[in-house]
Amino acid sequence: MRTDYEHLLVQQEDGVLTITMNRPEVLNAVSEPMLDGLGEVMEEAAQDESVRCVVLTGAGRAFGSGADLRGFAARHASGEPLKVSVHLQKYHRVVRAIRSMPKPVIAAVRGVAAGASCNLALACDLRIASEDARFIEAFARIGLVPDAGGGFFLAHLVGLSKALELSMLADEVSGPEAERLGLANKCVPAAEFDEEVRRLARRLAQGPTLAYGLIKKLMHTALTSDLETTMRVEGELQDIAIQSADHREGVTAFLQKRPAQFRGH
Ligand code: LHQ
Numbered sequence: 001m002r003t004d005y006e007h008l009l010v011q012q013e014d015g016v017l018t019i020t021m022n023r024p025e026v027l028n029a030v031s032e033p034m035l036d037g038l039g040e041v042m043e044e045a046a047q048d049e050s051v052r053c054v055v056l057t058g059a060g061r062a063f064g065s066g067a068d069l070r071g072f073a074a075r076h077a078s079g080e081p082l083k084v085s086v087h088l089q090k091y092h093r094v095v096r097a098i099r100s101m102p103k104p105v106i107a108a109v110r111g112v113a114a115g116a117s118c119n120l121a122l123a124c125d126l127r128i129a130s131e132d133a134r135f136i137e138a139f140a141r142i143g144l145v146p147d148a149g150g151g152f153f154l155a156h157l158v159g160l161s162k163a164l165e166l167s168m169l170a171d172e173v174s175g176p177e178a179e180r181l182g183l184a185n186k187c188v189p190a191a192e193f194d195e196e197v198r199r200l201a202r203r204l205a206q207g208p209t210l211a212y213g214l215i216k217k218l219m220h221t222a223l224t225s226d227l228e229t230t231m232r233v234e235g236e237l238q239d240i241a242i243q244s245a246d247h248r249e250g251v252t253a254f255l256q257k258r259p260a261q262f263r264g265h
Helices: 032-047 069-077 085-100 115-123 138-142 150-158 160-169 175-181 190-205 209-224 227-241 245-255
Strands: 008-013 016-021 053-058 105-109 112-114 126-130 134-136 172-174 186-188
Touching (some): 008 032, 016 032, 053 115, 105 190, 112 115, 115 134, 115 138, 126 175, 138 160, 175 186, 209 227
Antiparallel strands (some): 008 016, 134 172
């Protein structure tokens, strides 16, 4: 794995790849190198069998503050016609890589997660929030619509009514409220945050990785398909899972009354 990225820290330990957005002086506002790096490292992590769980987090007191706004005023002042959809493809590359990653991706959200950073967290499979977390769909505050896949994730995670409220009012959602809404899987006291993230990531990294990847496929299929399609895909995925060494190990361990030792394939 390449680890020398600008504006990203990348560390691997015990099958867990931790990607830290690293511009703490601007609350990890997304820069071009950060975005390109995220796309590349997520795609590499997908291919690397030694990586069995990915954690996305931010350095310092925040997860991330969204797109770096400092260049925006200059761009408006230049009078050039603005078209951002091409640039958004870089966010979409990251979102696709997270969603198609055949292993679990956790967002570890401490402090603020605003705008596109918030939506990158929503693209992950699981979210652990610190009690001091602040999720903000900040876009409407600056007259924009949620991007980086946020419309899709919000509507699915919290339902249409709440998704519209969070997007239109752009108010902060605290860690405990995020857990209550289903925006975060779990909210933990700030003092326990690092340990909780480590514990969950290790647990997932020791799990049946191949099955986790198939579970992602199944759930993503279910979100956008009908029951018949989902059941057909379920059969195809179970045909793969049942041939895995981890399935054999799980059954053997059950019958021998011992914990399973999954190898991820
Ligand atoms: C920042 C930022 C920031 C630069 C804090 N940029 N410096 C849109 C269009 C086009 C293409 C792609 O994608 C997008 C997607 C988007 O993400 S649009 C949404 C962009 N983000 C925002 O609108 C959020 C802007 N930031 C804020 O509202 C606040 O900073 C939040 C609520 C995040 C945090 O508030 P505080 O905890 O009070 O911190 P702060 O405001 O004092 O920020 C600390 C520093 O970070 C400060 O710098 P300074 O030099 O004064 O200490 C901020 O200027 C800087 N910073 N966000 N996005």
